Amino acid sequence: MPRSPSKTRPITIKDVAQFAGVHASTVSRALNPATRSMVAQDLAASILRAAQELGYQPDHLAASLRTGRSLLVGVLLPDIANPVFAPILSGITERLIEDGYSTIVADAGPGAPSATTLLDGLIAHRVDGLVLATATRDDALVGRCLERNVPVVLVNRAEAQARVSAAVSDDMRGMQLAVDHLVGLGHRRIGHIAGPPTLSTGLLRLRGFEAAIRDQNTPLESFSQSATAYSREAGAEAAGRLLTAAPQITAIVAANDLLALGAYDALRERGLRCPEDISVVGHNDMPLMDLVAPALTSVRIEHRAMGREAAELLVQRMRRADASTRMVMLTPRLVVRGSTAAPRPEQR
Template identity: 40%
Template sequence: MQRVRLVDVARDAGVHPATASRALNPAVVGEVSQATVQRVRRSADKLGYVPNTLARGLRTSRSYVAALVIPDITNALFPPIVRGAEQVLTEAGFTLVLTDTNSATEVERSQIASLRAHGVDGFIVATASWHDPLLDELATEGFPTVLVNRRCATSALPFVGGDDQQGVRLCVEHLVGQGHRDIVHLAGPSNTSTGRERADAFRAAMRDHRLSVRQTVIECSAYTEQAGAAGAARLMARRRPFTAVVAANDLVALGAMDALGSAGVTCPRDYSITGFNDLAFMDKLTPALTTVRVPFTEMGAHAARRLLEWIADQPPTATQSMLPVELVVRGTTGAPPVD
């Protein structure tokens, strides 16, 4: 079967091939009237035209491929980010390549090097460590890279994330409003911006309510259920009274609830707990988890738009885009137990 060419589409639509090319290229479609764009697209759909991205790349010195680097595809917060980024990139005529580093620094470095060798136009990176030499290198080279969900301390790269500090403040204010005073924080790893900033926000919110912050933060080794369970075990081993827990994320909260439940400490009878992220199944738990809802799909879409601007020769200044979050109150929080 003979391949449908752009000239065939142009002939059917009654326009010049150059006009048909612009009408089908998301990067320059604004140069053509909407009526013409619709006419060309109807012809392309009717004839079954498939754009030749290789030829387009040769003309523009671009591959029209972007890569999204994530630390763990099994973590349910990442699929919405992927969906948001892919929708924006697809509309712009790009293909999104997904790569999972399994939270390993050397894997991340080799994957990024391989993708660059294959000519990707830019990266969206969700794996940032607080001190990340690889991202510093990308920033120094001016290679289009946007950080999503996590940022790092030094690299001059644009960042899109949720408002971690506001989210934690909402958790503490809610628990204090319920009457809790003995509140602890199961924090995320301190080598991530989310772990550091949520812990700092917890301490600040506790001080604002004139509550002690001494021995109230326990750092978890990862954002996993296993790490949450280990953190809860350390909390119980301290024998420090507590009536509420602010967990670094939903998975940490799940692990903590499981460990505490196995020790005979039940929620919300004996303690309250909050999560962070509002993963898809948090409202299906018994009791359902009170947690901070983060707009991950919007986060991925916003990061993709920032990346496209850079690829289109509009290098952004290193700005941070903090998306608003909200507390979703469910069944894991209530008044503290009465002695």
């Protein structure tokens, strides 16, 4: 049996080849996810076991100098503290690692450097591609990536011009599910807390709410107020304006769960109960929404799947510069919990 190499120096591909009893070029192909299919499956598995046993670590710097690829992908998030982005990031990382890529995550949340500065920093690290979760409807960062010929895709949000591929949820459908549910319970005066109109999610969910109201066979009254940000504080402020302008509403559809939690705060401040006085529906079904009081009815988005789809789109773009621009739209579903109920008889 071949001897293990000395522990005093880094393990090389030649060491793995000697240990596994194969040629170094075969080891190189087996260790590279992009070329692993060129090696017989059982032999590739044997080589991977040998590399793991020896503690082989690839020299990414040397590989980058040799191939011109860093095997790094940058991910720019709008707020890493928002629980929505953890499963998205998990999905992205899970898919990219299958092709040998590592991720560098940058947070553009409150107090962070400007998104442009963060983007330039990621590009300076010679990333092979970028996933942007920060996109506005008219996004300057997308243009910056295109100017520099850096492959880029969007996740969770899209831009109006659709210049690059994106993985998003069907926001219009999500609002239809929420309104249908409330109307089915007997609600006829429904308010909406919209997200920022500069974001695709804010605009499309507002349009989806309005379309869902129009599509009902029952005459309805609808009212809306836009939040300045996707935050609990902005949700409470917008809900306060909504309740002042339309005190007769019996239900609120929020454009995301943080806005819905802000609506909870606004209701408590006015001595109103959920769902006894006003039902509330969120959007995203982010983690722990079943633990708030009352547990939040929410439109569930499969965020991990969305992250995987975005990463797949980017891998295709990094493999082929002429890959077609595509929009992958995931289908949401409604998760009904304790925050929605039929209106009281006197409210109807």
